[in-house]
Amino acid sequence: MTPVSEHATLLLADDYQSINQRLLQLTDREWDVVSFVADGLTTAEIAACLVIERKSIENYKRRISKKLAISGRSNLVRFCIVNREYLRKLYILVQK
Numbered sequence: 310m311t312p313v314s315e316h317a318t319l320l321l322a323d324d325y326q327s328i329n330q331r332l333l334q335l336t337d338r339e340w341d342v343v344s345f346v347a348d349g350l351t352t353a354e355i356a357a358c359l360v361i362e363r364k365s366i367e368n369y370k371r372r373i374s375k376k377l378a379i380s381g382r383s384n385l386v387r388f389c390i391v392n393r394e395y396l397r398k399l400y401i402l403v404q405k
Contacts, residue, residue, distance in 0.1 A: 329399070332396075333403065335373065335376060338359075338369065339372060339373050339376075340400055340403070341359060342355060342359075342369040342370065342373060343373060343396060343400075344396070344400065345359075346370070346385065346386055346389040346390075347390055347392070347393040347397075348393075349390065352366045352367060352370075370382055370385060
């Protein structure tokens with residue numbers, strides 16, 4: 310099985326359909342933020358990496374939370390860290 314087909318299998322899994330539909334609504338920049346959050350970076354660290362204001366990162370986090378129907382920043386951080394590997398696989402597939 311090729312890596313792409315493995316990722317496609319994950320996308321089709323019934324358990325992931327609801328969240329996949331929401332994740333696919335994220336913009337490229339929102340994916341960048343999700344990736345950095347999953348790696349455990351703080352808002353200030355993410356802002357420095359992306360060379361944008363901290364306030365912009367907070368706005369991205371707010372939009373991501375809304376799109377994913379996750380309440381609270383700590384819940385968003387927890388979701389990203391717990392699902393880090395899955396999010397990375399999905400991101401690779403989406404970028405192709």
